[in-house]
Amino acid sequence: MNKLLKKIATLGIPFAITMTMVTGCKEFLEVQPKSQISISDAFSNLANATNAVIGVYDELMGDNGYGIRINMYYPYDSDEMIVSGNIDNGRRGIGRYQLLLTNTEIRNPFLQLYRGIEKANLCIEQIPQMALYNNGSEADKKELRRLHGEVLTLRAQFMFELLRNWGDVPAPFTPAYKQTDLFIPQSDRDETYKKLIDDLKVATDLVPWRTEIPVRNERVTKGAVKALRAKLAMFRGGYSLRSNGKIERNADYQTYIKIARDECADLLAKRTEHTLNPSFEDVWRKLTSFTYDPYGEIIFEVGAGGSNSTSDSRMGNYNGPSVNASSRYGTGGGGLLVLPNYFYAFDSTDTRRDVTTTLYAVAATNVKSPRRLGEITDGKFRKDWRNPLLPGTALNVGYNWPLIRFADVLLMFAEAENELNGGPTAAAISAFEEVRKRAYKGNETKIGKTPTDKAGFFDAIVNERYLEFGSEGIRKFDLIRWNLLAQKIAETRQKIQDIRDAKGAYANVPQYIFWRNNGEEIQWQNSFYKPSTTTTAPTGWTRLDWRQHLTTNLIDGVQLHAGIARFFVTGKSELFPYDQATVDAYQGKLKQNPGY
Incomplete structure (x- = not known):
């Protein structure tokens, strides 16, 4: 839940014309500022800055940010999860890769990212x-440098989202009021990445470590x-x-690895700042109960709050169990479906399985009922874990969105070491x-033998990231950067x-599962990993229906076998198109992405 002030600091005319650099739309030019504060007033003191x-x-944050669209529409379909329901010119069109230029789910987040x-x-x-930046008190100078580092980092995050979804995008690095032509050309993404990576090197020296600040919230550290x-x-x-329709990487890739x-x-050497929570489940229990994680x-997480579409999130309402x-928990869930192959990618002793996936729905009586194999939902942001509870029909649950976890750092380090050294160190x-040992807590001996050759270790990394980051908006983009999405x-x-x-x-996947309620919870009679020996329920x-459910409900329907990534075309679908309004505004000066 957001601990920052949930208000936008409106800074006069320059902010009122945000996005004209990209769209040039007349309605943006005609927006009246909410405040007539001048730029000099807005940056006249520390509080205003x-x-x-x-x-x-x-x-x-908000519906067009990491409240629902960017984090729960854009990363699907993949080999882990899909958006539920039949195709439309909306979120399901995005999930099925039917990316029409009139889809507002593409346009609106694009605008918000540029506004940021x-x-x-x-x-x-x-x-x-600001005069205080160099001549103020030591406390003022320190805080202003922190603010400077924060906005360099935030700009990098906004731009990163544009780069990985649209590729070569216009990359403004000066305010719109200084632009002589608001329709700036597209920049080569490699140069944009280089600029952002350089900016973040500067920001590193400007912001504090997590333990150096008294109040730990959603601000950049x-x-x-x-x-x-x-x-x-x-x-x-x-x-x-690339714009030539080929999926490539540059010859200098190892420089960046x-x-x-x-x-x-560096982060692995600072375990007093960030490290793994010993319990995978506790990471998500703390997130959904708004509890500080020592x-x-x-x-890095995006703060949510305010119970509205512009500053809050819809995790738990859109996704999670139905x-x-x-x-007692209020309505929600069902927007994302776990693919059967993803459920069976987990070992039965992997503690991540029953956190990442949910095998139940919650009825009005609070009693849980089971989901069939093609109906399993994601679980990290489930509404029935929320503490305090939020009954009723509220859309905004207040959950923050995690952008980066320490587990990601560990696995990026392992992947990079393998690549740079021709095999794992x-x-x-x-x-x-x-x-892996955290995932198999209590059964660490079952983690298996780690490959020691480069190709084998890379495959192990690909699989481990698959299991670790389900429903965190990571998998599809990982597969793209590895050139594995189509495969x-x-x-x-x-x-x-x-x-x-x-x-x-999958020879041992049972045709049926037998269940009963034990109070409000579900008790399973047979194993998910052994074939059922009977078709009749015991007394x-x-x-x-388990494996049986896939016969007619999903495999032969439009939702899964014919539906999963239904319109995916490699060499096209790895990027979004520019929406029609943006193309029109550029009057021929914007190059559309391949295949659109």
Whole structure:
């Protein structure tokens, strides 16, 4: 729940014309400012400058930010989860890769990301020019430098989201009021990444570590800057769809992989700042109960609050298990479905399975009922975990969105070490196994043997990130930077077919599961990993279609086998198109992404 002031610091005319640099739309030019505060007044003292920076943070959240669209529409479909329901020119169109230029779910977040960049640009320009920046008290100078580092980091986050979804985008690094032509050309993404990575190097020296500040909230700290810099470097060193329609990576990729490795190594050496929570479940229990985590595993999170569409989130309402409005938890859930192959990617002793996935819905009576194999939902942001409870039909649950966790740092470090050294080092294996051992807490001997060759270790990293980051908006973009998205989509379709047919690795998936309620909870009679020997429910138990459910409900329907990533075309679908209004506003000066 957001501890920052949930108000936008309106800074006069320059903020009122935000986005004209990209769209040039007449309605944006005609928006009247909410305040006539001049730029000089807005940056006249520390309090005003702080409000301005809070206004930049505010553009991360809300329905068009990391409240629902960017984090729960854009990362799907993948080989882990899909959006539920039939195709439309909205979120399901995005999930099925039917990316129409008239889809407002593409346009509106695009506008908000640029609005965030414009606000950040003005702060980046103005804060270092303040008299207090060099001549104020030591406390003032320290705080203003912190603000400066924060907005450099926030601009990098906004731009990163644009780069990984649209590729070569216009990249403004000066405020709109200084632009002689608001329709600036697209920039080469590699140069934009380089600029952002350089900016984050500067920001590292400006912001404090987590333990150096008395109030720990959603503001950027040194750990967040380093982790984000590592992530941007991994993407700069990875594959991406180019304007020529080819998926390529640059010859200098190892330069950036090394940057990522070094940033992660710095974080691994500062375990008093950030480390793994010993319990995977506790990470999400704390997030959904608004409880401080002394381990600091979530390094950078987007604050939510205010119970509205502009500054709050809809995690738990949109996604998570389906919950009846009349229950003690209030309505919610069901927006994301866990693919059957993803459920079966987990070992039965992997503690992440029953956190990342939910096998139940909650009725009005608060009693849980089971979900069939094709109906499993995601679980990290479930509304029935919320503490305090939020009954009724509220859309906004107040959950923060985690952008980077320490587990990501460990696995990026392991991946980078493997790439740079032609195979995993002892340090890489240790980082990799730290994540696995946490997942198998109490059964650490079952983590298996870690590969020691480069290709085998890379495959292990690909799989471990798959299991660790389900429903965190990471998987699809990982697959793109590895150039594996098309392959994994094809493999997923075949795996689901094999599950239905009980073939190969899925020969033991039971046709039915038998269950009963034990109070409000569900008790399972047979194993998910062993074939059922009977089709008749024992006395006192109820039969549930399991593998049987895939026969007609999903595999042969439009929702899954024909539906999962239904319109995906490699060499096109790895990037979004520019929406039609933006294309029109540029009057031919904007190059559309390949295939659109």
